[in-house]
Amino acid sequence: MTTRTVRIAISGLGNLGARFIKLMLDKRNELRDRYDLDLVIVAAVDSRGAAQDPRGLDLNLVLNTKESTGTIGNYPRCGTLGMTSLDLAGQVSADVWCDATPVNIDRKAEPGISCIRTAMRRGMHVVTPNKGPIVLFYQELTQLARECGVQLRFGGTVAGGLPALYIGRRDLRGARIERMEAIPNLVTGFILDHIAAGSSWEQALDLAKGEGVLEADPSWDLDGWDAAAKLVILTNAVLSYPTRLEDVELTGITGLSTQDIRSGRRMRLLATAVRAGSGYELRVAPQSLSEDHPLAHLGPKEMGITYYTDIYGTITATIKEETPLPSAATMLRDILDIMLKTEA
Numbered sequence: 001m002t003t004r005t006v007r008i009a010i011s012g013l014g015n016l017g018a019r020f021i022k023l024m025l026d027k028r029n030e031l032r033d034r035y036d037l038d039l040v041i042v043a044a045v046d047s048r049g050a051a052q053d054p055r056g057l058d059l060n061l062v063l064n065t066k067e068s069t070g071t072i073g074n075y076p077r078c079g080t081l082g083m084t085s086l087d088l089a090g091q092v093s094a095d096v097w098c099d100a101t102p103v104n105i106d107r108k109a110e111p112g113i114s115c116i117r118t119a120m121r122r123g124m125h126v127v128t129p130n131k132g133p134i135v136l137f138y139q140e141l142t143q144l145a146r147e148c149g150v151q152l153r154f155g156g157t158v159a160g161g162l163p164a165l166y167i168g169r170r171d172l173r174g175a176r177i178e179r180m181e182a183i184p185n186l187v188t189g190f191i192l193d194h195i196a197a198g199s200s201w202e203q204a205l206d207l208a209k210g211e212g213v214l215e216a217d218p219s220w221d222l223d224g225w226d227a228a229a230k231l232v233i234l235t236n237a238v239l240s241y242p243t244r245l246e247d248v249e250l251t252g253i254t255g256l257s258t259q260d261i262r263s264g265r266r267m268r269l270l271a272t273a274v275r276a277g278s279g280y281e282l283r284v285a286p287q288s289l290s291e292d293h294p295l296a297h298l299g300p301k302e303m304g305i306t307y308y309t310d311i312y313g314t315i316t317a318t319i320k321e322e323t324p325l326p327s328a329a330t331m332l333r334d335i336l337d338i339m340l341k342t343e344a
Contacts (some may be wrong), residue, residue: 003036006339009043009052009092009124011085011115012100013066016129016156017044019328020100025059027332037339039332043092049073050083052092085111089118096338098331099128103220105229105245109133116141120148127334129156129327135229135245138236151341153334154237158230159184159303161326162319163333168238172309177239179308180273183295184230186303186321187213187221188253188269192286193300195261213301223252224269224284231271231282234305239273241280251285263288266296 010017024039032038043052044062048071051057057078065075073081089097097119101112109132116126116133126145128134133141134154145152158164159182168177183189187208194204208214220226228248235243253269261267265288273280289296294306294316304318319326 003032003038004339005038005040006096006335007040007042007054007094008096008098008335009045009088009094009119010041010098010100011045011088011112012098012102012130013044013046013062013072014100014102015324016328016331017046017098017100018063018066019325020098020331021059021062023325023329023332031336035336035340037336039335042094043088044072044075045083045085045088046072049079049081050085050088051075051079052088053078054093085115086118089115089122094119094124096335097124097126098335099126099130099133100328100331101130103130103132103229105132105135105225109136113137116152117144120144120150120152123148123150125151125153125338127153127331127338129154129330131157131226131229131233134236135232138233139242151338153338154233155334155337156327156330157233158182159305160186160319160321160324161330162303162305162317162321164234164305164317165237167305167315167317168234168307172238172307172312172315175307175309175311176275177273177307177309178275180234180239180305181295181308182227182231182234182271182305183268183298183303184234184271184305185221185227185269186301187218188227189298189302190300191222192253192256192261192267192269195258196267201258222254224250225252227269227271227284231273231284234271235273235280235282239280241273243280243282247282249281249283249285253286256286260286260288265289265291266298268295268298270295 040056113133191204270287306316
């Protein structure tokens with residue numbers, strides 16, 4: 001069988017983007033042997049510049065240039081300082097656009113959303129773990145993908161490497177989902193477990209920062225917005241129920257006392273969607289889980305989801321994510337899903 005070349009452009013070379021590049025280095029030969037696909041990074045862009053080469057960038061040089069100079073724009077011969085991700089999306093020749101830029105819901109999901117629109121209109125499939133565009137523009141983007149004849153994949157937007165969306169959209173076809181419960185945010189569970197074990201709030205937050213699981217501004221996680229955003233994506237994509245962030249009843253974990261957390265039962269920030277008439281009631285709030293709850297035994301670096309269905313019973317999937325690698329690997333999973341389907 002002839003090996004098929006897949007040209008990939010990636011926007012964002014932070015934690016997830018750099019790990020994805022390393023993954024391509026490690027997996028390239030294996031992917032060629034298993035799937036007859038040669039995944040080639042033909043372009044990369046960060047906040048200060050870009051590099052592109054239709055023959056494929058040297059991935060070791062991509063990582064070294066970014067680490068040593070701070071921007072891929074200094075890539076030898078093929079780099080351009082000052083080129084933006086939107087500039088690149090408007091000119092690069094690629095099969096897949098990967099958006100690994102930071103979540104910017106407060107800035108209307110820019111620059112990710114404009115680049116995704118441009119890439120799709122130019123005939124590129126889109127893969128992204130960036131929640132912002134999917135939370136704010138799900139209906140528009142899915143319609144645009146259909147109109148442009150391209151695929152949109154966003155498996156990494158919910159619960160890191162856990163295939164929560166794949167299970168709901170593919171494996172539960174034909175079912176009516178009566179209830180969905182998820183613990184899609186890792187850092188809140190990490191903090192709650194350390195407080196339950198005796199740490200103070202300040203100590204638990206410091207531990208989370210030291211582990212690299214808490215952002216410099218912790219409010220996105222602690223106030224429940226991250227979990228709510230993931231619930232919105234699940235509700236739109238799996239339950240086919242049009243939903244916005246403002247539809248979620250939201251309570252974070254900052255109002256909990258140490259006594260609440262040390263009650264003896266596992267405390268988690270739980271995201272729930274419960275069928276109500278023709279729609280769903282959506283809620284994110286801390287909950288003390290009973291011993292028999294399917295998600296009650298998740299550890300401090302674990303996430304999970306439970307689907308309660310009419311014909312497939314109750315299905316639970318969990319993930320232990322010690323590093324961001326599984327989240328970065330979702331881009332590979334999504335690319336393979338697109339390419340193996342378009343090849344069939």
